[in-house]
Amino acid sequence: MRWEFKQITAEDVEILPRFFNLRSNKTCDSVFLDSFLWKDYYHVEYCVCDDKAVEWKMTVKNEQFAAIPLCKEEDLPYYFFDTKKYFNEVLGQKLAIYLADEEAVRILDLDPSEFSVTEQVDAADYLYDGESMRTLAGKKYHKKKNHVNGFRKEYEGRYEYRTLCCSDRNDMWKFLDRWRSMKGTQLEGTLDPEVEGIHSILNHCSDLGVRMGGVYVDGQMEAFTMGSYNQVEDMAIIHIEKANPDIRGLYAFINQQFLVHEFPDVTLVNREDDVGLPGLRKAKQSYNPIGFVKKFQIREL
Incomplete structure (x- = not known):
């Protein structure tokens, strides 16, 4: 058969990353780790086509849909319509694509009589200046710097930032269990699948090239973050950031220190979307984003 889709696994880190690098893409979906994190929730499957592209298929609540193919810019129209052909002829349904990046939409320039293209407003990623996020210099970051300094002062001699590795996974698992209990009934929607995705990353972290950092207070982990x-x-992409909300300034501290230690030179930082949650939106806006990465839904009419 022309298309042979398979479920994404940790071993695919040997196959897929080179395809992610074939064209410009500033979304959080532009790296392997994001697909791996959500592989179980979205039932992610992929197909390598002609050794030139990767086509996608996902399934959630009995709905099958795709993502924009990974390929060179000049090949995108061909593999987009090849994906459409698979959905039409094999699955017997019209094509639906979620989280298409703005550049892909521009390249495809789809006929509006054949496809609807709708912006997914709550899915836009927040972009930040790397140096500003590391230094927190200037009036715009005065409050954030105060939060960081407040944490340092209150916990002086009691805290430690550590670059984490696979051997620290037990500390992360224990903290994640505590974090889940703190959230209680708030843990709805995609948060529970996110926790499952974190466990999957930790089970395979030596294969995935994930960068991780944590903050310990009195010898106990109180925050950790993951990026690629x-x-x-x-560009650094911050996939996961969890901290004890009862420790004032801890989120601001690990946010800064993770970039200082793990991404000391990156130009851009992508902190993903706010999924339309007011609290998360306020937190992300408080870091003065320099721009947003728009995403779109494409549907065959």
């Missing part, structure tokens, strides 16, 4: 690097855009 988009070399085409010289």
